[in-house]
Amino acid sequence: MKIRETPADDKVCGWFDLSKRRVPCEAAKGNTRARWAVVGAGLTGLAVARQLGSNFPDDQIVLLEAQEIGFGASGRNSGFAIDLPHDIGAADYIGDPAKAKMSLALNRYAQQQISALVSQYGIDCQLAAAGKYQAAVENKGLKVLDAYMGGLDRLGQSYQVIDGKDLPEHIGTSFYRKALFTPGTMLLQPASLVKGLADSLPQNVTLFENCAVTEVEYSSPIVLSHSTGSVVVDKLVLANNAFASQFGFLKGRLLPVFTYASMTRPLTSEEQIRLGGKQQWGIIPGDPFGTTLRRTPDQRLLVRNMMRYHPDGKTNRQVLTAATEMQRRSFERRFSMLPNIEFEYTWGGAMCMTRNHAGHFGPLRKDVYGALGCNGLGITRGTGTGMLLADWLAGKDSELIDFLLSSAGPSANPPEPLLSIGVNSSLYWGQYRAGQES
């Protein structure tokens, strides 16, 4: 089977550019034989490969990444490692309480794994237990916050309600009418995290970068082709987000929905005083179609919004320009005290969304497995599902593994062109309804 589309992210991601330079591992050359291959070295693939390496110390594991480490979505997200369930399909973001309890346990397990690896390998990724604000300005967003409070109460999770008049002490801007602060989110520099994780893999894991899989033969053993040869393996794990559809799985169910971000230059000391508030924070929107903001430890402001469906997994210059313009307007609405702060970067990245917000975990066909469909929450979910998939492959059992295996998986969608029409119209409608929250 030929892989028709391979990733080609834009070259202007601020996180990647500001993270430590590293020499990428060489691409595979000629023919390689191993017991396992993992395709995709984002957070999910790195977690799978690390845990396979530790569970099977006598096996060779090959990790194949089409781009450079940190260049894909795992290195270009907003850096919120969120603990709480974040079910944007549920009115209260929490949904079914039993599932929410397990999602919370999964996310906290992933946070512990990330913290432990960051400290074990001294990964400098600005990891901070900073919590997050979920803030609203429109009535729709305020209703979400009210519903979310009910959900958090039912789940027994703490939060602080902050009235609009008190918000400038926290975040500088007086734009929002209300926010909920939840303490369990960790903030981080995503590209630095991914690079650090890639540079600390176990010895029996071989990472090939700039090495796209271009063809796959589901024989026994499985043959993966790349530009100069092949990797022949007994077992294959797909951790390549929506690109798993190119490998023949979950077609039309894994939706490459892109979102975009812009990052300013660092604020001067005088501008920081003018802004006020805490030195570092992260805000997610009440309305899921609204704007995410970060004030980074190096005093840049990040603005993330806009969603576009790109079925081929690639964005383009025109959409990036539209994102810069939209984010400029979002910035000016919130930070009128900071005129003339230019954006240094604007970039896009793919999330793997599914209609029912469920991911895939487990077998795809004989000897082929996947952890796919993070639905915009890949830092924790990707890490957690990646590690647990490798544990399940090693015959381990746990309540979290049972929970993941019992998921219904991504739901089916109508065929093209109805699919594109449906996804595009719900994205446009959602963004239009977000109003000032965008």
Ligand SMILES: Cc1cc2nc3c(=O)[nH]c(=O)nc-3n(C[C@H](O)[C@H](O)[C@H](O)COP(=O)(O)OP(=O)(O)OC[C@H]3O[C@@H](n4cnc5c(N)ncnc54)[C@H](O)[C@@H]3O)c2cc1C
């Ligand atoms: C702007 C933005 C903001 C976001 N903010 C957050 C946030 O704050 N918190 C959060 O948790 N999530 C956030 N997300 C979502 C998060 O980035 C994803 O959920 C996460 O990256 C998924 O990780 P992954 O490893 O499963 O997939 P990816 O990171 O997409 O990794 C898959 C990898 O597979 C590779 N690949 C694909 N096809 C092939 C092939 N044929 N051969 C070899 N390699 C291949 C790709 O190059 C890619 O590197 C955001 C996303 C974006 C774009």
